[in-house]
Amino acid sequence: MRYRLGIDVGGTNTDAVxxxxxxxxxxxxxxxxxxxVSSGIKKAVDTVLxxxxxxxxxxADAMLGTTHATNAIVERKGLSKVGVxxxxxxxxxxxxxxxxxxxxxxxxxxxxxxxxxxxxxxxxALISKTDKEEITKALRxxxxxxxxxxxxSCVFSPVNSEQEKLVQxxxxxxLGKEFPVTLSHEIGSIGLIERENAAILNAAIRRLAxxxxxxxxxxxxxxxxxxxxxxxxxxxxxxxxxxAKKYPVLTIASGPTNSLRGAAFLSGIKDAIxIDVGGTxxxxxxxxxxxxxxxxxxxxxxxxxTNFRMPDLLTIGLGGGSLVDLKKEPITVGPKxxxxxxxxxxxxxxxxxxxxxxVAVAARMYKLGDPARVAVLKKEETNKTVQVIxxxxxxxxxxxxxxxxxxxxxxVGGGSILVPEKLKGASEVIKPEHFEVANAIGxxxxxxxxxxxxxxxxxxxxxxxxxxxxxxxxxxEAIKAGAEPDSVEIVELxxxxxxxxxxxxxxxxxxxxxDLKH
Amino acid sequence: MQYLEEGDLDYIGIGAAIxxxxxxxxxxxxxxxxxxAIKKHGKVKLITTDEVPDDAxxxxxxxxxxxxxxxxxxxxxxxxxxxxxxxxxYLGKKAYAVLSIEAGGLNSCIxxxxxxxxxxxxxxxxxxxxxxxELPMVTFSVAGMSSTPMVVCDEKGNKMLLETVSNxxxxxxxxxxxxxxxLASMISIYCLDGMSLKKYGVKGTISLAKNIxxxxxxxxxxxxxxxxxILEVTKGYRLFDGKIVDIRRDLTTGFxxxxxxxxxMDNDKGxxxxxxxxxxxxxxxxxxxxxxxxxxxxTVIDREKGFPITTESLKYGRRCTVIGMPCDPFWRTEAGxxxxxxxxxxxxxxxxxIEELVKEI
Numbered sequence: 001m002r003y004r005l006g007i008d009v010g011g012t013n014t015d016a017v018x019x020x021x022x023x024x025x026x027x028x029x030x031x032x033x034x035x036x037v038s039s040g041i042k043k044a045v046d047t048v049l050x051x052x053x054x055x056x057x058x059x060a061d062a063m064l065g066t067t068h069a070t071n072a073i074v075e076r077k078g079l080s081k082v083g084v085x086x087x088x089x090x091x092x093x094x095x096x097x098x099x100x101x102x103x104x105x106x107x108x109x110x111x112x113x114x115x116x117x118x119x120x121x122x123x124x125a126l127i128s129k130t131d132k133e134e135i136t137k138a139l140r141x142x143x144x145x146x147x148x149x150x151x152x153s154c155v156f157s158p159v160n161s162e163q164e165k166l167v168q169x170x171x172x173x174x175l176g177k178e179f180p181v182t183l184s185h186e187i188g189s190i191g192l193i194e195r196e197n198a199a200i201l202n203a204a205i206r207r208l209a210x211x212x213x214x215x216x217x218x219x220x221x222x223x224x225x226x227x228x229x230x231x232x233x234x235x236x237x238x239x240x241x242x243x244a245k246k247y248p249v250l251t252i253a254s255g256p257t258n259s260l261r262g263a264a265f266l267s268g269i270k271d272a273i274x275i276d277v278g279g280t281x282x283x284x285x286x287x288x289x290x291x292x293x294x295x296x297x298x299x300x301x302x303x304x305x306t307n308f309r310m311p312d313l314l315t316i317g318l319g320g321g322s323l324v325d326l327k328k329e330p331i332t333v334g335p336k337x338x339x340x341x342x343x344x345x346x347x348x349x350x351x352x353x354x355x356x357x358x359v360a361v362a363a364r365m366y367k368l369g370d371p372a373r374v375a376v377l378k379k380e381e382t383n384k385t386v387q388v389i390x391x392x393x394x395x396x397x398x399x400x401x402x403x404x405x406x407x408x409x410x411x412v413g414g415g416s417i418l419v420p421e422k423l424k425g426a427s428e429v430i431k432p433e434h435f436e437v438a439n440a441i442g443x444x445x446x447x448x449x450x451x452x453x454x455x456x457x458x459x460x461x462x463x464x465x466x467x468x469x470x471x472x473x474x475x476x477e478a479i480k481a482g483a484e485p486d487s488v489e490i491v492e493l494x495x496x497x498x499x500x501x502x503x504x505x506x507x508x509x510x511x512x513x514x515d516l517k518h
Numbered sequence: 519m520q521y522l523e524e525g526d527l528d529y530i531g532i533g534a535a536i537x538x539x540x541x542x543x544x545x546x547x548x549x550x551x552x553x554x555a556i557k558k559h560g561k562v563k564l565i566t567t568d569e570v571p572d573d574a575x576x577x578x579x580x581x582x583x584x585x586x587x588x589x590x591x592x593x594x595x596x597x598x599x600x601x602x603x604x605x606x607x608y609l610g611k612k613a614y615a616v617l618s619i620e621a622g623g624l625n626s627c628i629x630x631x632x633x634x635x636x637x638x639x640x641x642x643x644x645x646x647x648x649x650x651x652e653l654p655m656v657t658f659s660v661a662g663m664s665s666t667p668m669v670v671c672d673e674k675g676n677k678m679l680l681e682t683v684s685n686x687x688x689x690x691x692x693x694x695x696x697x698x699x700x701l702a703s704m705i706s707i708y709c710l711d712g713m714s715l716k717k718y719g720v721k722g723t724i725s726l727a728k729n730i731x732x733x734x735x736x737x738x739x740x741x742x743x744x745x746x747x748i749l750e751v752t753k754g755y756r757l758f759d760g761k762i763v764d765i766r767r768d769l770t771t772g773f774x775x776x777x778x779x780x781x782x783m784d785n786d787k788g789x790x791x792x793x794x795x796x797x798x799x800x801x802x803x804x805x806x807x808x809x810x811x812x813x814x815x816x817t818v819i820d821r822e823k824g825f826p827i828t829t830e831s832l833k834y835g836r837r838c839t840v841i842g843m844p845c846d847p848f849w850r851t852e853a854g855x856x857x858x859x860x861x862x863x864x865x866x867x868x869x870x871x872i873e874e875l876v877k878e879i
Contacts (some may be wrong), residue, residue, distance in 0.1 A: 027661045088591070088592065088672055090594045090673050090675065091591050091592055091593065091594050091673040091674075092591075092592045092593075092594070092673075093593075093594050094551050094554075094592050094593035094594060094595035095547065095550050095551060095554065095593045095595075096546075096593045099550055099554065100550065100553075119591065121591070121700040122587055122590070122591075122699075122700060122701055125700075127591070127674070127700070128674070154593075156590055156591070188588070190586075190590050190594055191589045191590060192548075192589065192591070193547075193589070193592070231526055257709075326758075399833065399837070400835075404595075445827075455587075479825050494584075497767070497774050497829065505701060506585065507586070
């Protein structure tokens with residue numbers, strides 16, 4: 001029998017699951033996340049291996065979802081010094097790299113940049129020819145300024161990546177083979193500033209990610225797990241650990257995505273609203289064809305504007321540990337929370353703080369801890385509080401809905417017990433089995449993807465021919481990333497005509513997804 | 519004396535997107551450029567049309583083409599200056615100030631950048647009071663003025679000087695050049711004297727954009743709804759509150775023709791609003807009856823925060839408020855309606871001012 005191990009490292013908990021080859025959950029656990037991350041992972045792996053009693057060498061694939069990268073950027077911790085080469089001259093001087101970055105992160109990565117000749121027009125024609133000598137000189141300047149990592153951007157590199165690759169080749173000669181180089185086309189889509197920003201952030205956290213993922217590999221080795229290792233990215237698909245070490249920034253926001261994907265898998269429903277109730281907050285997202293609906297606005301990470309395709313989430317301050325204030329009129333729930341201290345501070349666990357979980361137990365929505373400790377609560381008060389929670393959830397469901405009709409609502413996460421069985425706007429409320437580890441399951445079942453983003457001239461070839469071409473390219477990318485060819489399908493296709501032009505220039509964004517090949 | 523400072527650009531960016539009536543392109547790139555230029559060269563003097571001598575030469579500065587391309591191929595930064603100085607040289611006269619040709623969208627910020635680089639004042643006015651897609655759709659054109667001599671310039675240093683027989687020809691030739699230059703160019707166009715500017719310019723539009731943006735940002739800081747405050751300063755109307763339930767974009771003609779259906783909420787519960795757009799929002803029907811018609815401005819804004827939603831980012835499920843704002847009176851003349859009225863955009867309606875329409879809906 002071949003098994004899969006899924007691990008999700010969140011801010012509070014590290015969850016792990018083992019699935020068999022029919023995707024049945026055979027072991028699951030929730031452990032506290034540790035400051036060093038890897039000892040929390042170690043503990044979780046210990047627990048699931050122990051309870052499943054399987055032979056560790058039968059685990060064929062291991063998937064990890066982690067927020068490591070995001071935290072490093074937000075906290076400005078352990079960042080490398082980054083040098084940037086932008087291939088754009090004579091364009092691009094109007095807005096050089098690092099414009100509008102917060103000063104504290106600039107200090108942390110001690111920036112330097114060089115703008116050199118290069119770049120493409122929308123149709124792939126050259127803006128200007130690259131000059132190897134100029135690039136080599138720029139690389140030397142960046143080296144002299146003490147850069148520890150290099151980010152390379154190029155105009156319309158999502159359309160043609162050759163020039164960025166040329167810089168990578170030349171960098172070997174100047175900076176050495178081991179020097180970390182990040183190419184922007186591997187990360188972002190159209191929008192030079194945002195894509196370049198993402199590449200710079202990636203360069204800054206590479207060293208850190210290499211260490212983190214390296215220690216993850218070690219944890220598994222120590223347990224006799226010889227599986228292929230994968231890291232989940234923000235679109236809910238996988239990258240190999242070797243690729244993840246090079247492009248760690250792609251893991252940003254993978255946590256909520258894993259929850260959404262896990263919810264789809266556990267419930268068997270592909271179009272629904274998913275409510276993930278944690279200890280402090282509740283994330284609400286939308287599943288469309290089994291994948292998270294993505295946000296259309298620019299995303300700021302640690303104050304830096306990027307164009308990652310993040311799941312479209314609404315977050316409210318409601319969680320299992322939310323403080324309940326009965327004295328307020330109306331009664332308030334959250335946003336303050338006891339968070340991970342719930343196991344000591346909530347009334348039912350012997351503490352002295354009234355939390356949302358206490359109220360859920362008092363209202364007999366769930367059995368947990370010592371119900372006698374909440375017997376003092378008046379029925380009227382618990383009913384009112386449950387109503388407040390209900391209204392908070394119903395409001396956010398209504399905000400996320402895309403049509404007037406009722407939709408299925410899937411509830412997952414440790415704090416799921418707070419959510420009532422019936423909700424306005426929901427055709428049904430589903431709390432699937434294993435709801436508390438949906439995120440680790442989402443990681444375990446993740447697929448692989450390929451995507452394409454570019455501007456195409458539909459006048460010459462015709463729209464249908466271009467459409468067929470872009471779809472095929474995305475599928476090929478997915479297969480290259482390790483997808484089983486027969487399982488690959490197009491899950492996203494966006495066609496955005498460029499405004500103010502009669503030339504039939506259309507931007508296509510396509511994504512293909514398939515099952516991991518064995 | 520008024521000056522535009524770095525921080526003002528954040529307000530102008532937001533306000534200009536409201537005046538863009540769904541189009542005009544994301545002001546982001548222009549905003550960043552203008553902020554940088556002000557940081558480098560100092561704040562920009564903002565003068566009223568009254569401060570411009572009648573015989574002074576005024577040269578507008580703008581970008582042409584697809585704003586979306588400019589998000590990828592960023593300008594070199596010297597194009598606007600080259601276009602501007604080339605026209606000065608051709609005319610043999612120094613300009614008194616820079617002017618915006620289009621108050622809505624990206625072109626609100628480009629002339630501020632140009633003014634900062636050149637060390638010239640910018641006039642608080644423009645040639646549209648909103649955004650429009652074609653070169654002759656400018657009040658100066660409707661008044662019979664020529665768009666040429668004009669200069670089209672790219673980031674490589676290519677520049678073309680055009681003298682055309684009509685503004686329609688300027689549109690065709692400049693657009694063709696812009697496509698060849700990689701879908702985006704910088705232009706200087708419609709140079710005019712102070713007297714004509716006073717007669718035909720749409721006045722106060724830069725300070726209006728700044729005012730709108732500032733109101734939205736302030737309201738968000740104090741967690742109040744900015745919509746009434748926007749309507750107050752634009753003399754606009756709240757046309758509809760609802761949620762986008764359907765959106766269609768038809769590309770078969772080569773141009774985008776779109777149609778959005780919004781289902782009513784709150785006071786509009788049970789009603790339906792249909793919004794027709796091309797590059798900009800052009801026609802709004804509430805329960806089948808016209809609520810606002812081009813050239814009056816129709817803008818879709820985020821229901822809670824009041825931020826503008828462009829036609830490119832209209833999405834299924836978004837909660838929005840549709841507002842309508844009266845256009846400059848000059849557009850309401852017979853010649854104005856012929857140039858930018860509903861029939862020009864192939865909608866089978868007669869133009870009726872928004873003030874009249876809102877009485878009926």
